[in-house]
Amino acid sequence: MQNELSYFHPCGPSTSAEYIIRIILMLDSEKIEFYLNLFKGIDSADLLKVIQGTKQRVLAPGEIYIREGENSQRLAYIKEGLIRCYHVNDKGDEITVLLRWEEQIIASYDSILLHKPSRFTYHALEPTTVLEVNYDEMERLLENKPVFEKARYHFVLDMLAQSLERIESFVLQTPEERYLQLIQDKPDLLQRISDKHVATLLGITPVSLSRIRKRIISRQQH
Amino acid sequence: MQNELSYFHPCGPSTSAEYIIRIILMLDSEKIEFYLNLFKGIDSADLLKVIQGTKQRVLAPGEIYIREGENSQRLAYIKEGLIRCYHVNDKGDEITVLLRWEEQIIASYDSILLHKPSRFTYHALEPTTVLEVNYDEMERLLENKPVFEKARYHFVLDMLAQSLERIESFVLQTPEERYLQLIQDKPDLLQRISDKHVATLLGITPVSLSRIRKRIISRQQH
DNA sequence: GCAGCCTGTTAACAAAAGATAATTAATGCT
DNA sequence: AGCATTAATTATCTTTTGTTAACAGGCTGC
Incomplete structure (x- = not known):
C-alpha cells in the first residue's frame, strides 16, 4: 500500500480533480470500490490521507483478527472471505455472534461503539482479504468533514437496519x-x-x- | 407549540446567541432537553426551524401512534410514557418487537430506514407524551449541516449499540x-x-x- | 351486583431443544 | 495409505417450550 503511493508526493497539487485522477490510476479497482463505498463524494485531499492510512491484509483460515480483551480500532472492509465473531461461554463452547463476508464491514463494536475492550474474538474462516483503517485516526483526520459525516451515518444506518432485522427474526x-x-x-x-x-x-x-x-x-x- | 412561537418573528436577528436565548425563554425545560438531546450545538437559525416543526402530542393508553402499512416519517422523543411496537402474526397473536420509554426515541424504522410502509403497529401503553418532528422535512431542512450530521450519527450509533446488545442476548x-x-x-x-x-x-x-x-x-x- | 372481558396461573399433552455420548463421515497431516 | 482430529448424525434421556384448555382473580360497564 505504502509502496503504491510512494511515487506520489502531494506537494501543491493544481486541482482536486488532478489529485483524484492520479490516485485512481495508482490503485486497483477493488480498492477504489472500497473507498467509494465508504466515502461517496469526499474531498480528494481527505481521500488521499485515508488511502495513505489504509492497509491491505490477508488472513489465513483460522487466523485471529481481533482478540478478546483487545481494544481494537480496526475498521475493515472484507474484500474476500469470511470473518466470524464469537464468544466463549463458561462451558468452553464457542458461540457465533456475528458472521460477515465479502463487501461487508467488520469492526469490534465493543471497542468502536462503546470504547471498551472487545468481549469477542474475530477470526477468519476462509483465506480472507481485508482493507483496514484505524477508526480513531480516521475520525480525527476527517473530523467535521460533512461528506465523511454523511458517509459514516449511512454506514451505521445500514448496520442498524440489518441488526433490527435480525432481532425481528428472533422474536417472530x-x-x-x-x-x-x-x-x-x-x-x-x-x-x-x-x-x-x-x-x-x-x-x-x-x-x-x-x-x-x-x-x-x-x-x-x- | 405553534402558539409559543407565534410571538417571535425571525426577521434579521442580530446574533446567533440572541436567537438562542430568546427561544430558550419561550420554551419549557423539557423541550429544551429534547432539542439539546437531538442537536447538540446546532446553529441557532436551524434550531429555530426545527422547533417550529415540532409538535407535542399526548397519547391515551391504547392509542395507536403509527399504524401497520402506514409510511410514517414521525420521529418522536418520548417525554413520558411507554410505546409498544408489535406485529400481528397469522394466528392473530400480537408479538411485541420493541418497547420504548421515556427519554428514548421512537420511529417506524421500516419507513425511515428502509423507505417502506411499516410492518408494525406502534401504540401507547400508558398516557404518553411525545415531541415529534417529521424526519423527511427535518432532513431536508438540515441537509449538509455538519452539527446535524454529527447528532444523527450519534443517535443512530446509540440505537445500533442497543440493538447489538439485544441480538447478543438472544444468541448467548x-x-x-x-x-x-x-x-x-x-x-x-x-x-x-x-x-x-x-x-x-x-x-x-x-x-x-x-x-x-x-x-x-x-x-x-x- | 353481575356478566363479560382480560390477565395470569396451572394442567396435560405434544413438540422441540439441551446435554451427553456413541457412531459415522469427512478432513487433514505426516 | 494410515492415523488423528473434527464435524455431523443419531440415540437416549431430561428439560423446556408450545399449544390448548380450564380456572381463578381483577377490572369494567351496565
Missing part, C-alpha cells in the same frame, strides 16, 4: 424458520462454513440444527 | 437469563406492562414466562 420466527430464511437469503454460506457455526448463529445447538434439517428433508419426501 | 442467553437480565436492567418495567408483553419481547409465550417465574421463585425458596 422459530429456529427452523430462521434456518429456512438463511438458506434462502444466503445459500452459498452453508457450503462455506460448518453447520455448528450456523447453529450458534441461529441461537441453537449443532445437534438441534441437525434435527431441524432432518425434519425438513422428511417433510419434503412426504 | 436462555429465555430465563434474558428475563432475569430485564428485571435487573429495568425493574420498574414489570410493574408497568403486562407479562404477556414482556414474554413476547423475550421471544417466548406468556405461558412459558409464567413457568419461568415459578421456577425462579421455587429456586429462591429452596
Whole structure:
C-alpha cells in the first residue's frame, strides 16, 4: 500500500480533480470500490490521507483478527472471505455472534461503539482479504468533514437496519424458520462454513440444527 | 407549540446567541432537553426551524401512534410514557418487537430506514407524551449541516449499540437469563406492562414466562 | 351486583431443544 | 495409505417450550 503511493508526493497539487485522477490510476479497482463505498463524494485531499492510512491484509483460515480483551480500532472492509465473531461461554463452547463476508464491514463494536475492550474474538474462516483503517485516526483526520459525516451515518444506518432485522427474526420466527430464511437469503454460506457455526448463529445447538434439517428433508419426501 | 412561537418573528436577528436565548425563554425545560438531546450545538437559525416543526402530542393508553402499512416519517422523543411496537402474526397473536420509554426515541424504522410502509403497529401503553418532528422535512431542512450530521450519527450509533446488545442476548442467553437480565436492567418495567408483553419481547409465550417465574421463585425458596 | 372481558396461573399433552455420548463421515497431516 | 482430529448424525434421556384448555382473580360497564 505504502509502496503504491510512494511515487506520489502531494506537494501543491493544481486541482482536486488532478489529485483524484492520479490516485485512481495508482490503485486497483477493488480498492477504489472500497473507498467509494465508504466515502461517496469526499474531498480528494481527505481521500488521499485515508488511502495513505489504509492497509491491505490477508488472513489465513483460522487466523485471529481481533482478540478478546483487545481494544481494537480496526475498521475493515472484507474484500474476500469470511470473518466470524464469537464468544466463549463458561462451558468452553464457542458461540457465533456475528458472521460477515465479502463487501461487508467488520469492526469490534465493543471497542468502536462503546470504547471498551472487545468481549469477542474475530477470526477468519476462509483465506480472507481485508482493507483496514484505524477508526480513531480516521475520525480525527476527517473530523467535521460533512461528506465523511454523511458517509459514516449511512454506514451505521445500514448496520442498524440489518441488526433490527435480525432481532425481528428472533422474536417472530422459530429456529427452523430462521434456518429456512438463511438458506434462502444466503445459500452459498452453508457450503462455506460448518453447520455448528450456523447453529450458534441461529441461537441453537449443532445437534438441534441437525434435527431441524432432518425434519425438513422428511417433510419434503412426504 | 405553534402558539409559543407565534410571538417571535425571525426577521434579521442580530446574533446567533440572541436567537438562542430568546427561544430558550419561550420554551419549557423539557423541550429544551429534547432539542439539546437531538442537536447538540446546532446553529441557532436551524434550531429555530426545527422547533417550529415540532409538535407535542399526548397519547391515551391504547392509542395507536403509527399504524401497520402506514409510511410514517414521525420521529418522536418520548417525554413520558411507554410505546409498544408489535406485529400481528397469522394466528392473530400480537408479538411485541420493541418497547420504548421515556427519554428514548421512537420511529417506524421500516419507513425511515428502509423507505417502506411499516410492518408494525406502534401504540401507547400508558398516557404518553411525545415531541415529534417529521424526519423527511427535518432532513431536508438540515441537509449538509455538519452539527446535524454529527447528532444523527450519534443517535443512530446509540440505537445500533442497543440493538447489538439485544441480538447478543438472544444468541448467548436462555429465555430465563434474558428475563432475569430485564428485571435487573429495568425493574420498574414489570410493574408497568403486562407479562404477556414482556414474554413476547423475550421471544417466548406468556405461558412459558409464567413457568419461568415459578421456577425462579421455587429456586429462591429452596 | 353481575356478566363479560382480560390477565395470569396451572394442567396435560405434544413438540422441540439441551446435554451427553456413541457412531459415522469427512478432513487433514505426516 | 494410515492415523488423528473434527464435524455431523443419531440415540437416549431430561428439560423446556408450545399449544390448548380450564380456572381463578381483577377490572369494567351496565
